[in-house]
Amino acid sequence: MRAGSRGFIVSALAVPVILYCVLVVSPYAQSFYISMTDWNGLSPERNFVGLANYTRLVKDGVFWTSLWHNVIAVVVIPVGTLTLGLFFATMIRVGRYRARGGTLNVRGGAFYRVAYFFPHVLSIAVIGVLFANVYDPTPSGLLNGLLGVAGIDPVNWLGDKSTAYAAILAVIVWMSVGFYVVLFTSSMSAIPVELFEAARLDGATRWQTFWRLTLPLIWDTVQVAGVYLGIHALDMFAIVNVMSAAGGSGGPDNATQVLGNYLYLTAFSDSEFGYATAVGVALLLLTLLFAWVSLRLTRRERIEY
Template identity: 50%
Template sequence: MRHGKYPFVYGFLIPPVVLYLVFVIGPYLQSFYISMTDWRGLSPEVRLIGLDNFARVFQDEMFWKALRNHGQLLLTVPLFTLAIALLFAFLLNVAGRSAGNAIGGLRGSTFYKIIFFFPQVLSIAVLGVLFQLVYRPDEGGLLNGLLGKAGIAPVGFLTDPDLALWSIIAVMVWSHVGFYLVLFSAGMAAIPKELYEAAAIDGAGRARTFFTVTLPLLRNHVQTGWIYLGIGVLDYFVLIKVLSVDEGGPDGATTVLGMQVWKSAFTNYNFGYASALGVVLFFIVMTFAMVTMRFTRNREEIEF
């Protein structure tokens, strides 16, 4: 039995590893090769040009605009999403009182979780179409219709370069809060109630209990959420393509690297340059993930 164990295990491991190498690692390696060519995707002719595509990337004004937009997304989307989700999860799971005045969730908390989670069941394209109607620049839009009733002139939420990216950020935050609310709720359910009771005996209020008990014990959940959201906004494409004016406009105000890859490959048919942009995006994502894990790796401590 002991000698037959390893062939049995390897028999299950080898097929998925082979599939991963062929369908994940293989395309990555292929993109590295294509990034050093001038291939236009329309013929089998490929000419190696070295690092010329990468030199062009760093001289491209739209690349730097996309990078600045990514920086704004990285600073705002994870911060607002996780903060709101943590607040709502704490209110729904800990801020209430159960029988005997013990720590408990609010009445109807399950219903609220379902409502907050609802955007997760909608596809990103559907969300984009819905918020096109919400952000319409005339009084036919939901927001401008409400503003019109208050005597305020219509606002170009998606056509004003100063508002367009913030409008899309609001949709990103709204659509992700429900998922992290459920994630943090599951983490809070695993925290022993005795810790909250000890904090209450020591006179800790709700805010102090949150920062000294709940948040330290949810550190791993927050770290995972931050990395996941960071990678998500670095690779965000569909929602921005649907909502933005002229695919990343106005005037590049909402463009991201994914949008530049799309335009280079399927509008300009320059697959070599598109692959170079993809390779740069790959290293940016990997660097972000490693730096985030390095600086958020702390042991959990509880101190009243």
């Protein structure tokens, strides 16, 4: 070690580590204790109530509804996004492989990738406000306006319990697909052209080529993408808070409620900070469970090529 390195290490780490401990580590650490108090945030005293918040959680119907909605999102968003992403990436990537005998991109492939990717760089809040209007219950909304042209009566997408949550999930899939199209086209372009050529000479159909050649070779990327999407699907806060009825209530009648939004409402509308933090701990457990399950499921079997 060189002269003065100790001084350098200390001076380099001091500010970031202190800021990080005060603003990130300490809130996380405190939250476990706060979740075992009856703190309402207004009075300075907080009474230790043990696991009372957690027993209340187990009996709380809204909590279970929110949890169920989170679980639905964790399944539907990755499956929907990956299916569409793989489909469009294949279309762009191997669309002309028969006609040209190679894996050239389809004409205009660059345009499609640029267009598809764009929603990914917009903020979820902006997209939420936009789609709240797209889903407007009157024919002045974009979707009901288009349905009106086809002679279908307007649907109250976000106001009807049976459609509200599906409408919100569709928006997340809509904005996510583009990123995965770009990701999958670039990992497909790493597959040597000779393999597609060989499959073509063997007379493999496009369908067979996709299932037996392309998909196994990019399976690693698909798995990582699924875990990414699943972790993001555990959030859902911004989109539900912006799009759900009556200014982020998670309504109608908790039909779109998710844990993040329930936590936010419990803390900052009802001032039940102790109970809200218990919801946060439940969300952490769900995250850890998801991470554990996905680690178990995604075995690393890399195919060399």
